[in-house]
Amino acid sequence: MRQWLLLLVLAVIAGQVLRLIGMPAADFLGSMLVAIGLGVRGARIRVPTLAFKFGQGCIGLLVAHSLSAETLASIAHDWPVMLLATAITVVMSLLVALFLVRYGDLPGSAAAWGLSPGAASAMVAMAEDHGADSRVVATMQYVRVVCVVLIGAVVSHALGSEITSPQIPAGTASLGFAVPANGILTILVLIGSVLIGARFPAGALLVPLLVGAVMQLGGVFIIDLPQWLLCLAYGALGCYVGLRFDRETFDFVVHRLPAMLLSALALIALCALSALFIAKLLGKDFLSVYLATSPGGLDSMAIMALDTEADVGLVMAMQTMRLFGVILVGPYLARQIIRLSR
Numbered sequence: 010m011r012q013w014l015l016l017l018v019l020a021v022i023a024g025q026v027l028r029l030i031g032m033p034a035a036d037f038l039g040s041m042l043v044a045i046g047l048g049v050r051g052a053r054i055r056v057p058t059l060a061f062k063f064g065q066g067c068i069g070l071l072v073a074h075s076l077s078a079e080t081l082a083s084i085a086h087d088w089p090v091m092l093l094a095t096a097i098t099v100v101m102s103l104l105v106a107l108f109l110v111r112y113g114d115l116p117g118s119a120a121a122w123g124l125s126p127g128a129a130s131a132m133v134a135m136a137e138d139h140g141a142d143s144r145v146v147a148t149m150q151y152v153r154v155v156c157v158v159l160i161g162a163v164v165s166h167a168l169g170s171e172i173t174s175p176q177i178p179a180g181t182a183s184l185g186f187a188v189p190a191n192g193i194l195t196i197l198v199l200i201g202s203v204l205i206g207a208r209f210p211a212g213a214l215l216v217p218l219l220v221g222a223v224m225q226l227g228g229v230f231i232i233d234l235p236q237w238l239l240c241l242a243y244g245a246l247g248c249y250v251g252l253r254f255d256r257e258t259f260d261f262v263v264h265r266l267p268a269m270l271l272s273a274l275a276l277i278a279l280c281a282l283s284a285l286f287i288a289k290l291l292g293k294d295f296l297s298v299y300l301a302t303s304p305g306g307l308d309s310m311a312i313m314a315l316d317t318e319a320d321v322g323l324v325m326a327m328q329t330m331r332l333f334g335v336i337l338v339g340p341y342l343a344r345q346i347i348r349l350s351r
Contacts, residue, residue, distance in 0.1 A: 012047065012054045019043040020244055032162050036243035037312050041158065044251025051256050056249040062213035064249070066203035067234060067242035068311045069214040070195065072325050073221030074232040075315065080322035081226075087291055091323075094287045094302055095331045099338065101279045102126050102304065106346050109272045115145065115265060121343035123149025124272060125335050126280075126304035132335070141343070145265075151253045152266070153273040157305035158313070160277055165317045168296050191233035198224065199234075214307050215329065246308055276304050293320060301327035 023039030032038060047054075084091070106120040115123075118141035125132045132150055199217055206216030225232050280302045288298040297320035300313050307328050314324040 012052050016043060016047055016052070016054065016248060017244075019047075020248065024243075032166055035316075036240060037247045037309070038158060038162055040244045040247025041155065041251040042247075044248040045155070045254045046251075048252045048254045049256060049259050052252065053255075055252055056245055059207075060245045061249040062207050063199070063203050064242040064245035065214040065308050066199050066206070066217040067239060068246070068308050068315075069202075069217035070199055070221045070232050070234060071239075071315055072311050072321055073218050073225060074234075075321040076222050076226070077322075078226065080320075084322055084326045087323075090287060090290045091301075091327050091330055093290075094283065094298075094327055095334050097283045097287075098126055098280055098302055098304060098331055099334060099342070101283070102276055103342055103346065105272050105276045105279070106342075107349060108275075109268060110346060112268070115268065116141070117347035117349075118343050119145040119149070120272075121346040122146045122339065123269075124153070124276060124304075125339055125342070126276070126331060132339070148254075148258050149269050149273075151250055152269050153276070154250055154305055154309060156270070156273045157277060157303050158309050161300060161303055161305065161310070161313045164299060165296060165313060165319075191231050192235055194230045195221075195233050196235075196238070214311075218325070243312070246312070250309075273304075280304055291323075293323060297323050300324045307332060 020040040020043045023043050024036040027035035027039050102124045106124040109115055109120045109124065110117045122132050122141050123146045132146065198220060202217040202220045203213050206212030221232050224230060281299055284295060284299040284302045287302060288295050291298065296317065300310050300319050301324040303310055307325070310324055310328050311321070313319070314321045
């Protein structure tokens, strides 16, 4: 109980400090950094998987709220370029993984899954199914996620994006604990869609996104998430990621950590370079395309996009397309990396 209380107090303080200096996704980022510190220092608490999935579901509904018919039409028009961007990111992750296997003292299967730019939990589960060391894969995935989030926050801040708080435009989210009719319906949709989507990779985020978008665009109701629920969702996501860095995992990979960090930073830099090219093809702003091509998870990139002036529809469309692409070609890429590294 003491560890939970310490985590809660420090996460709130960290979130407020980051918000004061203008960092995007302050609640998520603050919770994650505090949880990393406590996890490495030996904290044994863990965020329940179901709480993490409901946090993802809240992000899915937030994204659904931001979608419009105009956004969907733009995505439908630009899908060839988005597919090209997905292919570029997957190929770059393959090249970085090969480099890591050669010079980073890591087995090919672990490197392949560890650098796969998809939802971290889905990649870890698939890696375990295909015989890779899930400890190494999980660490590589979450090291990369932390790097992507931190660098993404700095880039968003440096580009001068206006930070919006809360993450739904003013007037559409409940500020207190009172929940209006739309809020009650939103929570019911959240519960049902998360329970259904939890059975599939990244489904806890994608199913609420799809259901919420269809219902809102169809005029059934307006998505209205209470502010206290958003705070809980951001905290659950940040703490879940951060607490994965426990002492046992840290000790296991400590001498490989420089190679993991270098590979993560290299992949982020390559994706940023590709974003310059893709932004010109799409005629979009660099920040939106940068977040869309960043090798982070769907949930963390959605938070970044929602908390800035980025094109949320573009970010989610490209991140989702890449996730499905990695799920489809991941086993093949892993086999190729193992073959080429021999």
